[in-house]
Amino acid sequence: MLSHILANGLVPNGSHKTDMTLTILGCGTASLTNPLETLLTADIGTLGVAILSGILASISETQIHAQYISDSGTDSPVPESLLRTPSKFVACVKRPQSVNRVQDALASYSQFPVTIFLNDNIKGVQQADVVILCCKPYMVKDILDVPGMREALRGKLLISILAGVPTEQIEDILYPDIDFPREERCTVVRAMPNTAAIIRESTTVVGISQPPLPVEWDELVTWIFTRIGRVVRLPLSQMDVSTALAGSGPAFMALVLEAITDGAVAMGMPRADAQIMACQVMRGTASMVLNGDHPALIREKVSTPGGCTIGGLLVLEEAGVRGSLARSIREATVVASQLGKGVQGVNGTRH
Numbered sequence: 420m421l422s423h424i425l426a427n428g429l430v431p432n433g434s435h436k437t438d439m440t441l442t443i444l445g446c447g448t449a450s451l452t453n454p455l456e457t458l459l460t461a462d463i464g465t466l467g468v469a470i471l472s473g474i475l476a477s478i479s480e481t482q483i484h485a486q487y488i489s490d491s492g493t494d495s496p497v498p499e500s501l502l503r504t505p506s507k508f509v510a511c512v513k514r515p516q517s518v519n520r521v522q523d524a525l526a527s528y529s530q531f532p533v534t535i536f537l538n539d540n541i542k543g544v545q546q547a548d549v550v551i552l553c554c555k556p557y558m559v560k561d562i563l564d565v566p567g568m569r570e571a572l573r574g575k576l577l578i579s580i581l582a583g584v585p586t587e588q589i590e591d592i593l594y595p596d597i598d599f600p601r602e603e604r605c606t607v608v609r610a611m612p613n614t615a616a617i618i619r620e621s622t623t624v625v626g627i628s629q630p631p632l633p634v635e636w637d638e639l640v641t642w643i644f645t646r647i648g649r650v651v652r653l654p655l656s657q658m659d660v661s662t663a664l665a666g667s668g669p670a671f672m673a674l675v676l677e678a679i680t681d682g683a684v685a686m687g688m689p690r691a692d693a694q695i696m697a698c699q700v701m702r703g704t705a706s707m708v709l710n711g712d713h714p715a716l717i718r719e720k721v722s723t724p725g726g727c728t729i730g731g732l733l734v735l736e737e738a739g740v741r742g743s744l745a746r747s748i749r750e751a752t753v754v755a756s757q758l759g760k761g762v763q764g765v766n767g768t769r770h
Contacts, residue, residue: 441474441505441643442547443467444540445554445562446512446521466580467553468524469616471508473647475528476619502638508533511543544571549639550605552579552589556758559584563592572605576636578643579609582662583758586626586655608632608640609658612647613665621648622668624661663751671747676701 446467510521518535536543544550554562586607609626623644644650676697683693722729
């Protein structure tokens with residue numbers, strides 16, 4: 420076992436409560452430069468580290484704020500949340516090199532208790548109250564269908580961020596006997612963050628559980644994923660298209676950003692300046708929509724008669740850019756739905 424544990428067991432609001440342990444199962448960091456891996460698996464190992472980093476950053480910021488309030492001598496105490504949140508953390512990895520990568524990624528948060536287990540998933544899950552499953556989709560059976568895993572997960576919350584793997588598939592792996600007592604099972608929740616979790620700007624889609632989760636678990640899931648960005652809740656039937664839009668969307672947006680940057684470079688603008696401008700244009704447009712402006716109205720506001728914008732828009736429409744982008748989401752949705760079956764790509768290659 421390799422670990423770095425330097426902490427006092429505080430929860431985010433700084434009050435002492437019963438310890439809760441969060442285990443990231445499959446926390447090895449995959450290559451950030453591999454677009455094929457990132458496209459539909461959302462760089463799963465890196466997401467595990469990003470989630471953990473986001474949580475630790477949030478706890479750190481809250482404690483710093485609490486310390487500032489205390490040092491300032493104010494009489495207004497920091498409100499105490501009733502939500503029980505993780506104060507201890509476990510990262511499970513498969514390869515020795517992943518240990519170093521995880522430690523490097525979390526080096527800024529060495530004051531918190533993070534334990535790294537190498538090839539010892541069972542022990543990591545045994546120590547957990549809540550588990551986030553981050554392996555590759557086709558590896559789900561290899562990870563879960565092992566002696567002791569079902570017992571280690573008994574009564575716990577298991578959050579899966581695996582593309583294309585429905586909750587029923589996970590439950591069937593763990594409990595092939597349909598008569599297995601409900602009270603002996605874990606509770607499986609499905610979520611889909613994206614690669615922007617690395618900078619805490621993820622869009623995470625959480626599947627609405629049926630029956631509904633207990634309130635404390637529902638709030639805990641929200642708390643975990645709001646550490647890394649926004650949370651949207653949708654029916655489980657929408658998870659594959661959510662994988663395509665939220666999970667694959669950053670790759671599609673990066674292509675659009677790169678394309679408009681190239682256009683400006685072709686007309687003589689330095690690439691560094693063009694890329695900064697393109698990024699700000701994309702960010703500003705998204706912010707306008709998030710503030711209530713409809714995309715069509717934004718287009719109308721900019722498209723003056725006989726102007727450059729309407730000319731450029733017509734080129735995009737004539738080229739079928741709108742339809743192509745829409746089809747990219749449809750195609751990615753279909754591919755995502757097959758990942759849990761061990762089928763990869765449009766040609767149906769099996770692992």
